[in-house]
Amino acid sequence: MPAGELPDVFDGVEAAVPPALADHLRGIGLIDHHVHGAFVAPVDRAAFEASINEGSTDPVPAFMTQFDSPLGLSIRRWCAPLLGLEPLAPTDEYWARRAELSSKELARTMLPAAGVSRWIVDTGFKGDLICTPERLTELSGVASSEILRLERLTEDLLDDGTAPEDFPAAFRAALAKAVDDPNVLGTKTIAAYRIGFDVDWSRPTDAEVVEHARTLGAGTHPVRVADPVLIAFGVHEAAAHGLPIQVHVGFGDRDMDLHRSDPMLLLPLLRTMTPVPVLLLHCYPFQRQAGYLAQAFDHVNFDVGLAINYLGVRSTGLVAEALETAPFAKQLFSSDAFGPPELHVLGAVLWRRAMGLVLGEWITAGDCGVADAIHLVDLIGVRNAERVYGL
């Protein structure tokens, strides 16, 4: 294991963050309410660089390195010391050191440094390289819970031979099982990727669902659900079962029509659905719209995870924008880390730092008390997730 350790998250900005707030932010055990597994197999540099580009689905081109990005700078700044290097160690030095370590050593070094008290893991996109929630717990020493991805459930049922006419009942049975499973805290939809939000969100009848399941099941397998009827069915069923629903919004890869994931396009759904907690995830560059929806609907909550990592040093401005119109009881923390355990630790480090800088400025100007700021940190970092997921 490397001898390094994480620098203080307020390194270089100590004067801007009142000590009591800084201490609280350093110590709070965050609930990372939307995260994926860490790499459990070695990756070469090309694969690593591709894994720190969210938008692209291609290898990083030869004319550049993905380290030349805000996220790359943040990895070098915060993770190099975890590997025993100087902050901002040069890219090649970082890579050389990282390449000496096994994926297990890397995970054991990075994951605990996040200071997370619970991972809530989206297991819907597995890949061969990333670990299960159980393994994430082993590697980090921290409990994990799970999120059930609705589209994957549909796909698994249809691929496993569920007859179309049995599909609605089978889907409900799976949700009922999820409700009873203490490990499963909620569901997730990737409608943004599959259909966009500008679709008919009305609740379909079982007959319609059967018909669409038949069409899909009759095609090639494994099936890929990109059918508004089946996706709306999943969402309304999850709500009917009282399960929280995470919704991918905004920032993602280029297969998605980003502009068709503007969360305002969810208004027809949000206005009419059974009001279980909805968690708008990521939201960049629609964070202002997401905050507005969190004010407008009691059941809507949001985070700016994923984007915090990708914006690196610029995440401070993003965190500030996320504190504009949403009540403080309606925002959550997440990293949306996937793959490199650097992302698991950075998500927490950058959020702690950004919150300290933003709230520290408020406090210094007299616009917020230290106790108010600590309360706000507790809500967003822990308590809102406890409420939403019934922890």
Place this chain on the structure above:
Amino acid sequence: MPAGELPDVFDGVEAAVPPALADHLRGIGLIDHHVHGAFVAPVDRAAFEASINEGSTDPVPAFMTQFDSPLGLSIRRWCAPLLGLEPLAPTDEYWARRAELSSKELARTMLPAAGVSRWIVDTGFKGDLICTPERLTELSGVASSEILRLERLTEDLLDDGTAPEDFPAAFRAALAKAVDDPNVLGTKTIAAYRIGFDVDWSRPTDAEVVEHARTLGAGTHPVRVADPVLIAFGVHEAAAHGLPIQVHVGFGDRDMDLHRSDPMLLLPLLRTMTPVPVLLLHCYPFQRQAGYLAQAFDHVNFDVGLAINYLGVRSTGLVAEALETAPFAKQLFSSDAFGPPELHVLGAVLWRRAMGLVLGEWITAGDCGVADAIHLVDLIGVRNAERVYGL
């Protein structure tokens, strides 16, 4: 009456604002060009908390308090001292003190602290709890003018039994009367709420208007105008009468499709209408689009009222964004306060403070002279409104 007084608006940030600019901002008698009445009846805490949430139409849920929001912090910071409490007094203490005072005492305490020289009041949404312009003047000691809401005029005429075939003439007669009424300075449309901006904005013929008035009048009363033909008629008639037109844009409650109130969708109207002054109101999160339109069209002006209050401490960033592309002659100040007189005072306090911080930074860096900044404050705070409304 409470013994308290408003803290200095530059409290905690004195060093960031050059003294001459700070003094000017403290003293300037603002024209609040878009505001509503203040509460004239007692409200309980639930009603108060609901009244400081713009987006929702439900009571604030039990798991939270609306004071846990940027606006809530700003109320505690700036209004607590007006009630004789410490800045940022705890929520329960604030509420207990506030509950001791009558709505009249609260209004008499808060309203004058805004330092406003004229309220231009939208009387279109009356409610039982809020006061008339006359009463606002009594309570604040400051003159009031009025804005005529076009959709309400249509509704009143049809509800009062105007025959459909008489409707166009009756509407014109009412506008002509408004032109002659020195108290009425302009009109307002809430097309954003009723139809969105992505409609046919061409000017309808009287025959078309009569037909649509007939359809609407034949339905249940009171009528609710959500008809593009009748709304476009109102806007074009107001322009034909030379009356300024306020347009609700962006931030509002969830009945509105926020994305369909992007002011860029008004291009077909702005390009073709009689060029009376158009006042884009609120605009958040489309303030950059609004500023652009104010550069692109001589007759377009805008404000970021309402959002200044709701963003609280974050309003400084909003005010800065509003100073990006619009000529300084095309922006106005408003609070859009409605109900709690806290909103009337905060609108002015937060704007003064934000302008001081933004322009102070410009001056310190040498990018703007003190006299330039004062000129700019005069334009946005007073003179643009004088020009637009012919004061």
Place this chain on the structure above:
Amino acid sequence: MPAGELPDVFDGVEAAVPPALADHLRGIGLIDHHVHGAFVAPVDRAAFEASINEGSTDPVPAFMTQFDSPLGLSIRRWCAPLLGLEPLAPTDEYWARRAELSSKELARTMLPAAGVSRWIVDTGFKGDLICTPERLTELSGVASSEILRLERLTEDLLDDGTAPEDFPAAFRAALAKAVDDPNVLGTKTIAAYRIGFDVDWSRPTDAEVVEHARTLGAGTHPVRVADPVLIAFGVHEAAAHGLPIQVHVGFGDRDMDLHRSDPMLLLPLLRTMTPVPVLLLHCYPFQRQAGYLAQAFDHVNFDVGLAINYLGVRSTGLVAEALETAPFAKQLFSSDAFGPPELHVLGAVLWRRAMGLVLGEWITAGDCGVADAIHLVDLIGVRNAERVYGL
């Protein structure tokens, strides 16, 4: 010639920018990868004021001066000293001094102060008042290259009598000639102005192109191309010839539907085209969307030129937003100056200053090394343009 000189670009903010970074930014010879000619004829004050309003197509109205704007402040701040006046000299004084000088004297004074090493000039919109690339080189002492505007090429061919059935071949011949011409570095499309981005971007057949050329050619001359088939043809042909393609995005005049130039609407084109370098120009207020596309597609690059000038002191925030998600290898510098040589110098001054302020803050907080920052400046200021245009 005036005796004045440009103030140091870090005047007033020296303490915020580490000296080595500041020196590098002062000295770097920028490639201005998208610019137009400077005025070569005298302009009166009305014409000058109109030329510093991008959005409007009307004269500046009598109730205001366009100097009362962020751009106006920046002109007075940075260009007044070039004319021998104090920084922020009053508007009338600035104009009086400027009016004493010929357009040639003004250009000779201003252009070299930009510190540009190469102008890449869009010659598609000529106007009588602005100079050719050759003249720009004479006046500035700096090399110029050219960008071929695709819509203008189409129009010139059809106006010059090219038969519709010969048009595809003639267009290809012109592109082949451009490929062989060392002065021509790439192409540009103004689809945003002519058709918006929400069109069918599939590659048309020659038969379709001939048919549409026939329709257009049969109309009045000079022709104006606003036909998605002809514009898509031009873009795909430029890509097939391996020519970089500049794309006007966002901020422009009011003839354009700004919201229909959201670069996300280009996804269908970007996903399917031959991946020559695409340069998204200006992008305001869609700079976050543009940065995202630059992450998502290897061949997509962007700048925030034009908006840097128009935002003046607020360009620092824009430059910061432009550094959020795009890899540093995918952003370029441009001024998009057109007309007043003030715009040529300001584009460079404001960018240097903004980069110093943004990166200086990163360095001070320990989030970026000085060498990293200098590398990043080199990429965006020079090297990315060298790569993209094969310099």
